[in-house]
């Protein structure tokens with residue numbers, strides 16, 4: 001607390017306090033555009049109007065993880081605001097110089113790695129508490145009384161002795177002129193929370209249900225033109241020759257622009273080579289694109305396929321060569337010699353498509369060494385730096401208008417669409433709106449890692465796990481070996497292999513966690529069955545007494561076996577786990593720890609009817625520390641797990657001949673209503689730990705929970721995704 | 728021959744780019760951004776509108792086929808059932824990213840007009856729109872709730 005308090009104070013002082021503003025008659029309550037209020041006021045995120053309404057510019061980007069709502073709640077709770085008087089707008093992007101470009105001047109707007117709650121927790125609460133303190137000071141002046149007589153509630157200050165009250169709206173003008181409070185800033189006790197713990201509705205709900213413009217693709221700039229790009233389908237391929245005569249003859253087409261590929265020094269594609277078509281409207285640009293005649297040069301990866309990659313990984317896993325050593329504790333060789341039973345199995349996860357439902361887009365306008373860009377992106381500072389680099393201007397001259405995103409899942413970390421739009425804006429003195437198609441989105445993805453994992457588990461006479469060797473091959477990215485069962489098994493080894501490849505990979509919702517959890521939670525199930533033990537009992541025994549272990553991976557400092565065990569127990573309880581199902585119906589259990597949050601699920605599969613097996617119920621439990629907004633935690637538990645089920649059942653980006661094969665939903669099926677059961681229940685475990693994220697943790701357990709349920713229902717063990725439900 | 732149709736009750740006439748899907752006319756020509764682009768091939772349902780009262784995917788019908796037709800978009804929702812669907816969507820707080828939801832709402836309101844009390848199976852059969860965020864559990868609940876709001880006499 002002390003450190004973040006100091007950070008907050010120094011940031012506030014250097015930035016000119018950033019907390020409160022007043023008298024904003026021009027700012028209608030319903031304004032949803034990014035409004036710059038910093039010039040007129042000394043505050044940027046919070047505005048209290050004379051009529052006592054409050055406008056919060058929620059600084060964290062929303063891509064469906066509900067963070068725009070949560071960020072505003074953090075400010076409002078400590079402000080002691082009446083939530084019904086609060087409306088939310090998107091925050092402007094405030095930047096300042098850093099050593100390597102720009103960084104945020106005020107709040108961290110990024111989203112990814114489920115960090116938005118963790119990083120903003122102290123900062124935004126202190127922002128609210130500071131404003132509250134200043135309103136109390138203003139009330140003390142107003143009544144000429146001491147502050148100690150005053151309390152706050154529901155956007156009012158109360159004076160106990162006289163039973164008087166005054167609204168924040170009436171005090172805000174005065175409050176904003178007062179000095180920044182110096183003494184100790186008191187944050188609320190948990191018992192006093194009025195907003196946290198309530199089911200709060202999405203702040204943009206009215207716009208969403210009426211179809212009001214919210215997303216990047218809905219935005220316009222005056223006089224803008226449209227662009228689409230025909231990109232080289234082959235990884236790192238090039239244009240041999242092209243003919244754009246027919247394109248230029250299409251009504252509405254303005255010009256074509258050749259885009260050169262950019263491959264970074266680490267071999268990762270920044271942008272693909274292609275021909276852009278700029279036109280007066282989108283449909284004309286699409287027609288012009290269809291008329292292009294391009295000869296592609298296949299490039300260095302023309303022999304690569306999903307299968308060839310998997311073969312490479314498999315070769316490593318089944319061979320004896322040491323991989324990159326990640327963990328090697330105890331004496332693994334001796335422990336396997338001492339084992340009475342060894343289970344040795346391999347698990348496969350394919351390349352995972354992101355399929356962000358809103359295809360990528362950006363509007364860029366370059367003028368007088370200044371740029372304005374409207375786009376939905378998880379990391380607005382990265383946008384500013386990329387535009388500056390490719391437009392060759394100062395990043396502080398880049399205005400980033402960050403919009404709500406139609407999905408991100410890690411893919412909106414990459415800058416390809418930002419760079420392309422910037423390059424095109426240099427070619428015409430009008431704003432350019434670049435629009436990707438679904439085919440573009442799927443064929444130019446940075447996929448979630450495909451993995452081949454070999455797990456060997458050694459059991460002693462009593463069936464206790466004494467040896468565990470995890471070997472995994474993939475293109476890039478981390479493993480999640482710091483998660484359980486590490487530190488629960490004495491002799492433990494993890495080594496990995498990376499295959500250099502042309503297939504672009506990147507962050508996919510909880511990177512590495514789903515792949516890891518599918519292998520580990522399947523193997524734990526296999527071990528339980530080999531022991532003739534109930535899978536729940538087996539896991540609880542393995543976790544042992546509640547204990548905090550140190551965690552050296554991303555997103556957490558400790559991992560707690562007691563909190564993990566409680567998730568398994570609660571999910572099982574909700575599913576009525578001990579209630580035996582009829583033959584042909586099975587329950588599968590799986591859990592995982594992702595970036596500080598624990599989640600476990602039970603899936604029920606019914607194989608009795610003719611035709612495909614059915615998923616008939618899902619029950620989940622989550623421990624994400626203090627539950628801030630149970631409504632949205634449940635929503636993420638549902639949606640996140642269903643995304644994991646989509647991986648279990650459908651998501652399978654196929655590469656062949658060094659390019660993507662399945663580039664739209666007709667060839668890459670996606671989970672739909674009829675694949676998901678009506679029964680989906682969630683328990684949120686109440687506790688006082690600091691809150692952690694919920695956007696990623698519900699996803700990882702899904703494939704193993706389903707595979708384990710299929711085993712329980714049919715006796716068939718599935719170790720390769722995607723799973724077919726045809727029995 | 729110009730093509731005439733109505734959008735949310737307003738008359739429109741077009742005589743160029745007749746091969747353009749209705750979706751892009753709505754979004755870019757007349758600035759109704761509520762109808763979304765998700766796949767362009769009739770698979771995802773993000774672009775669902777009502778064509779003479781039926782849920783139709785606007786990326787897959789061209790302007791040339793619209794002569795004399797009545798189109799309603801999310802911006803034009805107004806009757807009792809449509810309002811009930813929007814209300815239920817809010818009460819259940821269905822969305823995550825929200826991008827697919829106007830298409831889901833259009834599909835659901837068309838469903839509820841034809842079938843005031845859909846079963847879970849009816850919903851499975853008709854609600855084929857993709858929600859990339861996976862809000863299916865809530866969409867299902869919201870449809871049942873909208874049915875109650877629209878048709879249950881209180």
Ligand code: FES
Pocket residue numbers: 763764765766767768769770771772773774775784785786787
């Ligand atoms: S955009 Fe029309 S169905 Fe997907």
Ligand code: FES
Pocket residue numbers: 064357406407822823824825826827828857858859860861862
């Ligand atoms: S809410 Fe994001 S796609 Fe449905």
